[in-house]
Amino acid sequence: MIVALHGAEFFAYHGFYPEEQHTGNCFIVDIEVEFEPDGSNGLSSDNLKDTVNYEELYHICGRRMQQPQKLIETVATFIMEDIKAQYSFAEKITVSIKKLNPLAGAKVKYTQITINYTR
Structure with a gap:
């Protein structure tokens, strides 16, 4: 099963250059969490503790x-x-x-990084 959060928007002050840290920028975050539901009751328990809460991801x-x-x-x-x-x-x-509009004076829609974890 995969629980995902796509297109979460934030305004934040991340950046290598001081002007980025001062003016801030818009960021879009996507998350996917894959897991196997507990075999004893699966998701038939209809209980939020048995899954990934996308509100908590946000x-x-x-x-x-x-x-x-x-x-x-x-x-x-x-x-x-x-x-x-x-x-x-x-x-x-x-x-x-x-990171939307990352380079001042350049026509770039966004830059993106993606990291993955597998247990």
């Missing part, structure tokens, strides 16, 4: 996006580590972050 992103970093690779790694800590049963996690 809150994890929000907390990390508000902590400025120079590299979005670092932000993605922290998000992934928080997801692993919250959902120890996760078998695969993919976190992608897009």
Whole structure:
């Protein structure tokens, strides 16, 4: 099973250059968490504790996006580590972050990094 959060938008102050850290930018985060439901009751329990809560994924992103970093690779790694800590049963996690309009004076729609974890 995969629970995903796609297109979560945040305004944050990540960036290597001081002007990026001062003016901020728009970021888009995508997350996919793959896991096998518990064999004893699967998801027939209809209980949120037996799955990945996409609302919590959003809150994890929000907390990390508000902590400025120079590299979005670092932000993605922290998000992934928080997801692993919250959902120890996760078998695969993919976190992608897009930075919109990343280069002043250049015509670039976005840059993107993607990190993967497999247990």
